Each structure stands twice: as C-alpha cells, then as structure tokens.
Amino acid sequence: MTTEVKAVTPTYSEAFQSGVREEMNRNKKIFIIGTDLVERGGHFAQVKGIAQEFGLKQVRDAPISEAAMIAAGMGAAMYGCHPIVDLNFIDFSLGAMDEIINQAAKIRFMFDRPVPLVIRATSGVALGGAHHCNSLESFFAHTAGLSLAVPSTPMDVKGLIKTALRNEDPVIFLMHKKLSGIRGEIGDENYFVPFGKAKTIKAGKDAAIITYGYSAVTATKAAQALEAEGISVEVIDLRTLYPIDQDAIDAAVIKFGRVVVLDEAPLFGSITAEIAATASERNFKSLKGPIVRVGAVRAPLSANPAMSEAAIPSVDQISKAVKQVMSY
C-alpha cells in the first residue's frame, strides 16, 4: 500500500506569520505591540513563535490599553519605526478611535510626515456576541488617510501584509476570524499583492458578485449552487477596500450589467452602499437593473448562534439576490 505524502499548506494565520517574519528579517524597525502575543501568539496564533524567534524587543506584550497601544505605534511610526499594533479584535479599536482617526490618519496631510503603522485585527461575524463580531470597515474606509486590507486567502494575507510593511501609510489589516484555520498556498518572499487590485476568484458569464473577506466564501458557495440551475456567476474578491479597485468594479458592471454586492456589515451606510452608488453614477446605462446589495440586518450581533446566523447573509439569500438581478 502506498500513501501519497502531501505537504500541508499553511493556514491563514500562518500566512500572516510568514509575511511578518520575512519582513522583520529584513527591517529591524518593524516590531509588534499587542496583548497576549508572546506566549499565546495572539488570540488566533497569528504571531505564534515570533517573539521566541525575534526576542521581546520585537514583540511586546502590552497592557490592555488600546489607546496607548495605538499611540505607541503611531508615535514610533512618526519617529521612523514600522510598528504593527495587534488589537486581536477590531471591536477593541473603538477604545482608540481618536488615535486612529483623528491622529494617525491625519498626520501626513497636516504635517507632511508618513505614519508607517499597521493595525491588525480580526473582523467579521463568528460566535462571540455583540462585542467581538463587529464589521467596522466602513468607519475606516470613510476616513481619509487610512487604507484597508480585507484578505480572504492565505496567499492574499501574506502578499498584502508584505506590501503594507514595505509602504509608509497607516493600514488597517482586517483578517476574518472564521478564516483563521483555512489552508492554502502562499507566495515566496518576493510575492506581493498590491492594494487596490481585486481578484476574480470564480469566472462567470451571466452576473457578478462583488465581495470581500469571509463573504467571498459564501459567495462562491452560492455561485456553485447556481451553476446547477444554469446561472453562471462571477465572484470578485476586492481584497482591499481602500484603495478600492474601481476599474474592476466598472468592468464587471459594464460586462454583466447584473451585479450583486455582498458583505457582512449592516447595509445602512456600508461599503456595499458606496460600491452600488458609485457604480450607478459611473455606468448607469450599462446596468440592466438596480444593483442588489446583500448585508447584515441593522442590529447588534446576538450571542445566540441561530440569531447570529440570521443577521448575516446566507447562501440562499445570496442566490436569491443573483436571481433578482437575472430577472431584469
């Protein structure tokens, strides 16, 4: 009997470790601040082993002081370092919103000084209730001076964090907690994913779903289910929300005229609203009917699993939305 030995590909969290390690090896001014990073390796094992490899100067366990963590990273970035502040959950950024939005985002404009700072956290809905499941991306994307990565694969995690660590802008790096354990190929040390470049993760002929983060997974499931019904759907993963790949959005609108925009954030005032509004301003005549948005209900996330699931888009809801744009 022979068994085929297949190399295990890295997880989404390990992809982050890999990118950070490579960049830390070439730039000693990169260091990480956060809670429970040294022994625990972060709540999602995202920096596991890095403190042991690089030492306690390069990975600093901080008190649970979000405002001071971001201020520490920002001041050090202004001084010439390239810190990563790891908040574990983006929900915790709300205790440091002044430091992020009023300070870090505005320094370059007012003082002509770059702030090379990465703020990493998990985002999106999993179990954990109202204080661990927020999708706050529209807050950050709305703020001039901030860039925003929302990778959905190990390949993109590594490629995007490496790009962030070679640039001089403040980046909010959001990793979806439900993707932490997924595995996939990652690039080598010279593989970078630029911000503002979407990726088609499934080709299609009839309609497009534009999405990002974990919703790329649910969109793909919906697209596969729809294939059986004879509807061929393209799935576009934005990968970053600012800069956003407007060219890819325009191209999808022009090519299909039938577009669904999907994420897990409450619909009102969301990224999906931004995408739909801009698309209709730019290419209204290409649309065969209204863009349909799919997102969460306007409610805090419940701790109850069924209630939490009910708040966010299901595969079935996404399929219905596609059928709606196909009905035009």
Place this chain on the structure above:
Amino acid sequence: MSKLDKSTALALLRQMMVIRDFEETADKLCLRGKVPGGMHNSSGQEAVAVGTLSAIAKDDVIATTHRSHHHTLAKGYSAKSVMAELFTKSTGISHGRGGSMHLAEVTEGHFGGNGIVGAGVGIAMGAALGIQHIGDKKIAVGFVGDGGMNTGRTWESINMASIWKLPLIILVDNNQYAVETFVGRVTGGGDLAKRASGFGLPAYNIDGQDVLEVRKYVSEARERALAGEGPTFINALTYRYYGHNVGEKGQYRTQEEIAQWRTTQDPIDKFTEVVISSGFATQAEVEELRASVRKEIEEAVAFAESSPEPEIASITQGVDSGKLGVQL
C-alpha cells in the same frame, strides 16, 4: 545643570518676551479675524515652555496640546513661521494645513500640537518607544494641560511609559483651568504628582512661574531618561492671563485672581529681577531687549500678512503616499 551664565539668562528672558509679545499681538489680530478658527493664548505660561525647551536638546521630541504657540516658539521656531501658520498661510510651519492648534515639524522632533486633550502624551510616548527601539540618545516630552490630567488616554500612556522605562517626560502645563473648569473642582485626590507616582515613576509638583526651577527639573528628568531609568512626571503650576480662547469673557474666575497672578507671579517679571540682580543686564538693557523683540514680532506679522495662501488645488495631495497600489 551648570550655573546660570549671562548669555543663557538673556536668551531665556528674550525667549519668554518673544512668546508674550507674540501671543498678545496674535490675540489682537485674532479679534480682527486674521486667525481662522481662533487661537489659545498662552500668556502667563512662558516659563513652563522656556524652562522645558531650554533644558532639552534641539532634536529631542515634543508633542503638545491645543495651547502650544509657546512650546513651538521655545523649541526654536521663528515667530514668522508660527504667525504665518496662525494665519493659515503656505509659509507657515505646517504650510497652512494645521493652523494654531497643529504646529509641527516632525523631521526636527516637533510632533505637533493637538486638538484633542491628552493626545500629545500618547504621541510623545510612542516617539519615546521609537527612540528606545532604535537606540538613539534622545528623549521625548509630552505636554499636557490640567484638563488632560482627567483623560483616560493620558494615564494609559503614562503607565506604558513606566512599565517599558521609556525616555519620556510628562510635562503638565497646569494653568489650572480646563476651559472654565477649575482643576481643583474635578481632580479626585487633588495632588497630581501623587496620582502619577502611583504609576511607579518619579513625580513632582513644581513652580511653573520660575523658569529656572522648570529648567532644573526637566534637565534632571532628561538625564534620568537618557540613563535608561524611565519617565518622569512634572506638574508645573502656572496661570493663563487670557481666556481659554480669544475673545472669551468668562465669569468663572475673578479679575482680582488674574491681577494677583499678574502682579506677583509673572514669570517674565520674576526672571527680569534675577537677570538684573545677577548683574547680567541693566533695566535699560532689558528695555532694549524688549524693543528688539517688538521688532521681531512686527516683522512676523508683516511676513504672515504678505505670505501667499496655500494652493487650494493641493487639497487632496499628501493624504497618503499613493504607493500601496503599486506592484512591488
């Protein structure tokens, strides 16, 4: 700190005179509508700024508050570049993008005034972390007012500086009124140095009207920081002669109280006596000094008046690097 010599004494006196004349001149110009958005006059607080900035090195870092003209002038920036910034002209220290509250020259260690109470301590703490990480022989000073002594972020940052032994001085420019609220009315425990010492760092309440006392404490704190012994907290008691903002007619303190401070505790009068009694200058020479300051401020006003406005077309420039989207 070495014994006071003539040239140092005259430099300290002149710098305080520059600040006073600058502020009283700018105040009047502000009432005439020349300072968009208004300004915060620091008259009365000169010794805190001059005592501190004269005791640190030129390339040490400061980050400060909404009331920061005096810190900026004392760091060595010309009255011209500060006045032009108050006028929001392109020749201003922040090229007209910052205004009165956002004076900065980050490349030279001025990490900015701030519109948010307490934020400067965090930024200075981060700079101190950068200094420590890179291993430079420098320190950072975070200025904060009495108002910022009751802001959570300030104490988060003081704690972080204490546990990481960062080369930081927390300098409370304590003018006793948070807008119109007397510090004693809103400060639990009352004694700020005592409060700070609970965080495990040396903490002092000092006379902020005595430039030499401020200079001495800051100089000692700097030595301690450079020796790797960590941060120091200095609460310098001072008084502002004017309202929180220009044109304010408050009922929260008596005219007698203001007159009492002006006539018995004025930092410039007090130090002028030292200068004359030490034989460093005659009264006539002090008047000559004052006249030279007057000329300097008049020139600053003329410069600000005649300077060009910033290019409006540059409004979206410098928000970010624009390079995150470039393939590496």
